[in-house]
Amino acid sequence: MIAALTRADLTLYRRLLAQARPYWRHLVAILLLDLVATPLALLGPLPLKIAVDSVIGSEPLPGFIGAVLPGERLDSPLALLALAAGLQVAVLLLVQVRELAWYVLRARAGQGVTLAFRARLFRHAQRLSLAFHDRRGTADSEYRIQWDAPGIQWLTIDGIIPFVSAGFMFVSMVYVIARIDFQLALVALVVGPVLFVVSRTFDRRTRHRYDFLRQLDARALAIVQEVLGALRVVKAFGREEREQERFVSHAGVTASARMRLSLAEGMFGVLINLTLGAGTALVLFIGVRNVLAGSLTTGAFLVVLSYLSQLYRPLEAISHQVASLQDSLASVRRAFALLDEMPDVAERPQARPIARAVGAVEFQDVSFTYDRDVVLRGVSLLVEPGTRVGIVGPTGAGKTTLVSLLFRFYDPTAGRVVLDGVDVREYRLADLRNQFAVVLQEPVLFSTTIRENIAYGRPEAGFSDIMAAAQAANAHDFISSLPDSYDTVLGERGMTLSGGEKQRLSIARAFLKDAPILILDEPSSALDTGTETLVVQALERLTAGRTTLIIAHRHSTIRGVDRILVLDRGEIVEAGRQADLLAAGGLYARLYSQQMDRRVDVPSSGVAAAPEG
Secondary structure: OOOOOOHHHHHHHHHHHHHOHHHHHHHHHHHHHHHHHHHHHHHOOHHHHHHHHHHHOOOOOOHHHHHHOOHHHHOOHHHHHHHHHHHHHHHHHHHHHHHHHHHHHHHHHHHHHHHHHHHHHHHHHHHOOHHHHHHHOHHHHHHHHHHHOOHHHHHHHHHHHHHHHHHHHHHHHHHHHHHHOHHHHHHHOOHHHHHHHHHHHHHHHHHHHHHHHHHHHHHHHHHHHHHHHOHHHHHHOOOHHHHHHHHHHHHHHHHHHHHHHHHHHHHHHHHHHHHHHHHHHHHHHHHHHHHHOOOOOHHHHHHHHHHHHHHHHHHHHHHHHHHHHHHHHHHHHHHHHHHHOOOOOOOOOOOEOOOOOOOOEEEEEEEEEEOOEEEEEEEEEEEOOOOEEEEEOOOOOOHHHHHHHHHOOOOOOEEEEEEOOEEHHHEOHHHHHOOEEEEOOOOOOOOOEHHHHHHHHOOOOOHHHHHHHHHHOOOHHHHHOOOOHHHOEOOHHHOOOOHHHHHHHHHHHHHHHOOOEEEEEOOOOOOOHHHHHHHHHHHHHHHOOOEEEEEOOOHHHHOOOOEEEEEEOOEEEEEEOHHHHHHHOOHHHHHHHHHHHOOOEEOOOOEEOOOOO
């Protein structure tokens, strides 16, 4: 089976051993316990041989027992029988102690290796650029971290160690059988080449199927994640049955592929068992002939048969493990493939630190291409420290991409993004991103306490600072009304709160971080008038004295900013104050007019609906 491994497999096993190195003491102990199983297995048939040959028959005790125990104490059949029974109990006790120790060590090492590997995958997945996750989707990485990572346990503990111990046991059993009857040992070895050919053929024909099956499983997880994440939309449109059909259809493809693979595994198992059965039958035939010919005692022949089953047991186990090992190999290959992905945005070796930026932002002839689509073309602008700038434009104009380049979520295809006179690529990534606070249109909250959500950007903050940030964001009153106040645990994505409450927590988080540069992505859209007033008041306090970039979908949001940038097809086509842009009658004026035309008057109340973003 080892010989059947490809060079790629051997490289993979070297990476596995490097990953498992912190647990090498546990692995060595597991291997030693596996090796101890061989002498214990050799002792197993000994009580039977003593009972048959020395108690029922008249053969002397095996030499090493006679050397240990005085002969005068074993001069009666009853004493010999008691010895056989005592040996049986002693061997069984030793076997059980070994299995208990093996089980505990295996669980400790297996869970430790898997946890460390998962943590490494999760850390790397977070470091990969947004472009990677945009292409792959989060479900694929999630599946590799959660379901592919445990493959390292099966390969390290149930793959490498069993191969070594089984090889040792195989050689030991062959040696012992050869000492009893050399001819039977040669016959027993005949099955080896046959098992190798069968295993090699199965490996070659099914390897790609395991990889494909993992891909299908990841796609099924993506459907579940997508539907449950958008369950409100699914229910609102009454598409539950359609999504059920889509999931079942895809899961059906996965089930069919798994059934075909199970059939191949079953046929492989049949061939293995037939081969081992033929080997046993041949040994039985020749062994009985040797007993009848008087060249082999009945007890010795029974010992050979017992050893033969133990000789074939590691071969059978290894052969049957080919299927599960191939499954694990497919998982680990996928996990290491994730680790081999290089971030599109990498920190330079000698990156410079930055404590707190002044807040001067400049784009110098910046262009950006994403997946062959030109998103930004030759954008140049300068934002002075403390300036509030609104960014507007049609959908797809490049507004979000523009601010994403500031964070280095992506790097520009051409040109430079500069912060305080330094190309952002020169800064340490963590230091750079620490200069920004973000308030999004759809607030992102986590399934933890309100206190921890507000302190997300500054986890070391004291409670008094957290409460002050909540007060500045007009969030303290509604937080205090909750049963557990700041220790209230939010549901997934904060679904237990209203939109305005979530937004105010997001603003409180930005207050507490106290970053010099603020990014706002239409934070007051889709809110009722009363809630919007509270949010706008909080935002006015938040933006004071900070460099602020506001992505605006409705023009009331950017009333009073120092300057407005109008993007269209990746270019800045207009820039200036709102009044000047309206007077110029260009794209901004047309967008503003279109939005005003969509206002709907409600005669019964005299209240006009807010313009759409």
